[in-house]
Structure formats: C-alpha cells, structure tokens
Amino acid sequence: MHKPYLGKKEGDPGTTPVLIPTQRKGKQIVTSELLQPYFPDADLVKAVNVALLINRPLLIMGEPGCGKSLLARDIAFNWYGENMLLDKKFYEWPIKSTSKAKEGLYDFDYLGRLHAANARDAKAKDPANFVRLGPLAKAMEASTEKEKAVLLIDEIDKADIDFSNDLLNELEQNTFTITETGETRTNPHKPFIVITSNSEKDLSDAFLRRCVFHHINLFSADKLKTNAPKLWLEKIIKARYYNGQENADPMISKAINAFIDFRQRMNNDVLSYRKTVSTSEFLDWFSVLKQCAEDKAVPALSADLKRWLNDQGTTRIPFGNALFKTTKSLLDMQTV
Amino acid sequence: MAKNTNIELPLYNAFIQLMQLEKDQPNKGIDPGSYLQLIDVLHQGYALNSKDELLFFCKKLWLKPFHTGNAAINEQVMENIINDNLHAYETVTKKKRNKATDASLKSDGDLDPLNNRGDIEPKKSAEDKPNEDGPEKKGSPEKQIPTPAATTTSLVINIEESREGKALDQQDYSTYFNDKKFKFDYTYLTVSPRFIEQTIRSLRYKVKGTGKPVIDMEATVKDVGAKGYFDNWQFSEEEDFVTRWTLLFDRGGSMIAFHGLQDTMTEAVMKGSIKNDGDIFYFRNIARDFLFTTPQRTLAVPFDEVANGARRNILIVSDGGAARGSFDEDRIQHTYLMIHQLRKHRIAWLNPLPKERWKNSSASVIAGFVNMFQPGNDYSDDLGNIVRLFKSKLITPITR
Secondary structure, three states, X not given: OOOOOOOOOOOOOOXXXXXXXXXXXXXXXXXXXXXOOXXXXXXXXXXXXXXXXOOOOEEEEEOOOOOHHHHHHHHHHHHHHHHOOOOOOEEEEEOOOOOOHHHHHEEEXXXXXXXXXXXXXXXXXXXXXXXXXXXXXXXXXXXXXXXXXXXXXXOHHHOOOOHHHHOHHHHHHOEEEEOOOOEXXXXXXXXXXXXXXXXXXXXXXXXXXXXEEEEEOOOOHHHHOOOHHHHHHHHHHHHHHOOOOOOOOHHHHHHHHHHHHHHHHHHOOHHHHOOOOOHHHHHHHHXXXXXXXXXXXXXXXXXXXXXXXXXXXXXXXXXXXHOOOOHHHHHHOOOO | OOOOOOOOOOOHHHHHHHHHHHHOOOOOOOOHHHHHHHHHHHHOOOOOOEHHXXXXXXXXXXXXXXXXXXXXXXXXXXXXXXXXXXXXXXXXXXXXXXXXXXXXXXXXXXXXXXXOHHHOOOOOOHHHOHHXXXXXXXXXXXXXXXXXXXXOOXXXXXXXXXXXXXXXXXXXXXXXXXXXXXXXXXXXXXXXXXHHHHHHHHOEXXXXXXXXXXEOHHHHHHHHHHHOOOOOOOEEEOOEEEEOOEEEEEOOHHHHHHHHHHHHHHHHHHOOOOEEOOEEEEEEOEOOOEEEXXXXXXOEEEHHHHHOOOOOEEEXXXXXOOOOOOOOHHHHHHHHHHHHHOOOOEEEEEOOOOHHHOOOOHHHHHOOOOOEEOOOOOOOOHHHHHHHHHHOOOOOOOOO
C-alpha cells in the first residue's frame, strides 16, 4: 500500500523554503531549485488521498495563482523529501497550445538517427537508441507499488480540445507503444498524476470520468467571513519571509487585512474586475513590502511604504502594480 | 450457504437519483463504473469512519467541473441526495452499534483514514460489508424514510386546482402539452459548446501547403544520395487541417430563441487553432438576393456570388417555419428556389426544433427536399450525421 499524503504540521520539513538539488557531485550540490512552503487545506489533503486510493489522476481547478501547480511538488516532497528530483520521483509536463499527447510519452530523434547514419555510427542501426521518453512515460517507468512517481500535467486546458481524449488509454492502461520500434512498454504501477486546469477549455466527459476533481476556492465569500483565510495567509507569509518564526511585524496583519478587503470588494463584482487578486499576487506584493521595509529597495519606495504603514487608511496602497492586474482594479483599489 | 436475495447495495438509491438527474444533461460524470468503484472502496473498509468522510468521498467521485453552476445537479443537490440516503445508513449504524460491542463503525468517528491511511488497516468485519447486510436492508424501518421527490419536473399549470390546494405535483401534467404547438422544452437544446466544436472540427481536411515548412527527411536523404554529400536540408510545406464550413443562419423572428446556439456555433468555427476556410452568412426566413455578413444585417454579398462560387459545405440553421407551426406556401416556394440555386454545393439543414415539431409546418415540406437534422444532444448522433453527410463523396442534390 502506498503511503498517504499528510499535508504539513508545524515544524515539518518544507514549512520553510527548501533547496531541492537537481544535480549533485559527490556530496556537493551543483544545481538546485527552490521549493516554497505549501499549506494545503484539509479538503485538499483528503482529495489527494481519495485519488491515491482509487488510483486515478487528480484534476485540480481554481483561479490562477491559487497554488494548483505547487501541490504536485509538495506531494513529491512529502513522499521523497529533498531527493525527489535526484531520485527521479517528480516529473513535470507543462502543456502549451501546440502540445500533443504523444510528446508526453516519447519523441523519436529522426535527425539524430540521420546524423548517426551519415557519420557511420553503429548506433544508427537500432532505432531504440533514438527514442526520447517524455515525462508521462518516465513517471510510468519510475513508479513502483510503494513508491509512485509524481507527475504534474500543468495547465491541460492550454492544449487542443482533443488532447485530453488522446491521453485516455495511456492513463487507464498505463501502457504505450513506440511505433518506430514496435515496442510496447507497460507498468502495472501507475504514477500519481496531478493535472491542473484554468478552465479555459472544457475537458471531455470521458477524461473527467477518469479523474478525481477538486476545486481550490480559498477566498469565496463564505470563507472570507471566517478567520481561516487570514490565518492561512499569515502562515504562508511567516513560512516564506520570516523563516517559519513567530513574528509580530505589524506589516503582516496590515497587508493581510488590505488583501482580504480588496478581495471581498472584488468578489462582489467579479465581472467588472475580471481578474481578482490571488495568493500569488499577494505574495509578490508582500515580497516588495518586505524588501522595502528592510531598506533593500530604493529609498523613494521605502518612503511610500512608511507613509502607508503609519496611515489609518487614507493613503494609497503602495506598489499596487504588483497586486492588481486590471486597470479597473488598479484605479478603484487605491485605499482600503 | 443460503442465497440472500434481499441484498441492497449501499447508496444505490442516491446513485440512481443522481444518474436520473444527470440523464438530460449535456455532460455526464456519474456512471455505473464510478458506482462500482464506490462499492469497491467501501468493501475495503474506507470512507466508513464517518458520515462526512463518506459524503466527501462520494463528492470526489461524482462531482465534476461541469456540475458547477448547473441548476439541475450541483454540489448542493448532490450533497442533499447523498445526505438523505446517508441518514438511513446512520440509523442502521447506530442500531448495530447498540446491538454489538464492536465499535469499528463510528458515525462521527475521530479516525480519518483518508488522511491517515498508512496507519489503519482496512476493516473487513461482517458489519462493515455494506453489500451483505448493509444499511439499506429491506424490511427495515429505513425503507420508510422518504427519498427526495422524483427527478422529473412537472409544470404547475392549473391555477384553479392550485387554489383548491390540491397536490399538483402528484400528477404529471406534462402529458397535456404533448400535442400543443407552444410547448417549448428548453432542455431539448442540450448540445454543449464542446460537442459543437468537436463536431465542426471533425469536418476538417488536410490541405497541403497550409502548414509551416518542415524538414522533408525523405527528400533530404535522396538529395544526399544523389550528391554524395550533405549541404542543406530539403523542406516541404506541411499539411494542415482546415475546416470548410459555410454557415447560413436564419435570424428571423422565430429564431431569436436560438441566437445563443448560433453564437456558440460561430465561436466554435472561428476559435481554436484549426484554420477556418469558411464563411458565415445571415438571412431572415428566406435568402433571396443578398446574404448578410453581419448578424445585424448591415453588410451583404449578392446571393449569386455564393451560389455560383467554389463548391462548399453549407449548413443552413433555421427552423423552417416549425416554430410557427403552420404552412407558408410563399416560404416553401422561396426556400425551394434557394436550395435549387445552391444545388452545386453540399447542403445540410439544421433545424433547432425537435423533429416532432416539424409536422404540419413548412419545415416538414422543406425536409422533403433537403437533408434536415435536429441538433439532438451529445449522445445522439444528429450532428454527427451532418458531418457524415458532408464527408460523403456525393454531392447532395435537391432530393425532390
């Protein structure tokens, strides 16, 4: 039985930013990626485990910037720790408008084979030498009964409308055929697949039937009436910018209150504002505030911040450009 | 062992009710396979620790993105139906707990196997096997627990009866409307934008030279063979898909109800990466001298230009007078003339009204000389038939 996804408790690894090595030479890390802390809510943790239980991909939807893509990384980190990339337990397949389902499985290097043939390289005789596996195939092959690889199929709605249908068999059977060599590769153990979508295109019923669906809705009108979003944002800020330590910085509550206020106002008129402020924009904005507070930015910017911090709500919020992405919101949301 | 013929499957009623609710919807997410999955999971002992846990599991299994905002079946409806059925489950569970000391089934337990599966072994005690002597056991008091009302909706039309306080919903009044011309069933147009787009895309042709230049390996190898050395790649222009639709939309008065359908079709043709090699024209009831290129009929092209132009697949979208439910000789004659002038093209007619509404109207006569289809829904093949007609090699002549 595969171990479950447990989310995070205080003090767990990953509650502060972690460097994930991507390349190591002996004990020395050559290259690495920064993994930001991620705090899933209880429902999301349960949804992951439901998908794991019935061995189906997890389809995550939600507004842009709500943390859909980070989830897959966090699951891999939860299971395999900081070696998730070196141990080849996490794969990512970012989908583009031109992506084809086959690219996830394999690509055949025709040019390489021609070049090898031209150079009279013996490799050219065997077409298997020129098969380059895609992320879906790699994740399939890296999965065992107790250690599933995690695959993130990011923004599936960017692809052509037929894309999801083209993946049905591979997702269901966990098998595919390389037509150039005639080889069929199969693995009885499926990877754990997280699929994200921004709902720009509909997905087929047949595809949806094969997925467990979860919608991340952190800032709905109902949730904003409670204290939960504030506490959650506070937890993220402290994890990201204060190394997980308790901190009574007044800027934290001021920024969170401002964000919640903006969000509530936008929720009342989503159509006019078009793009509501989301977690990722809030974190970008807070990062600017933090840098200015620490005098890392130019003095003029820091002065803006000081004016706003000492004010009771009449001063324009500083650096709104990092927070608001439409003209209407930038003009309307000058003050809290 | 004696055969138990009274086995009732857990949450079967909820599943059937949800299936019925979804029956007339364009998208389907609840199918027997998912129910078997639920049984399988329950059999393993999961999702049995608390009512909330089971409810959550069912929602994850059955709730799909297209249920969001759906009036007939959405998260709340699903929750209510499952909850109503779980009520029976809970009663049985409590009774069993009174009888037996085994506390493995908790109605509000603190164990959460979805979060802590690794620590908990699946429960497989006899009581936990819902399909053997499960919660909805026949003859038990739970059978009397009212289930939500039937999923079919009926219209309240008899005001007098309503005033008298009679239970109107106990009678199916919809039968009174069957032969009425004014019956207009909104749920008939269940064809989803995705289905329209897919149908239109399936009518695509590979046209050489429409794609980007790509390396032609065969030509390159031949070139190397001929010269004895490699100096440059040989390129060929890739084939690309092109859709060839000409849509003729009737924007007459009776078609106002279908402007949404027309707009969806227009969007399906225009958007996406598939190249659109077609045109959209508008007319009102009958196309005579001009075809308009804007829905507001502000710009036009001569009808002859289209009729005598290169061969096209033409889809006419009009009710053909079916909405009015009467014969209009003038309309029939002019429509015949229009179809006759367009005879060199392949023509299909999409009538947004159901076939039974064509009877005793101009549409029934028009359907006699042109291939007329109803839109159907995602699971009927009516739009597919149009594609098949266009893809057939034969030119569709006027059939009379």
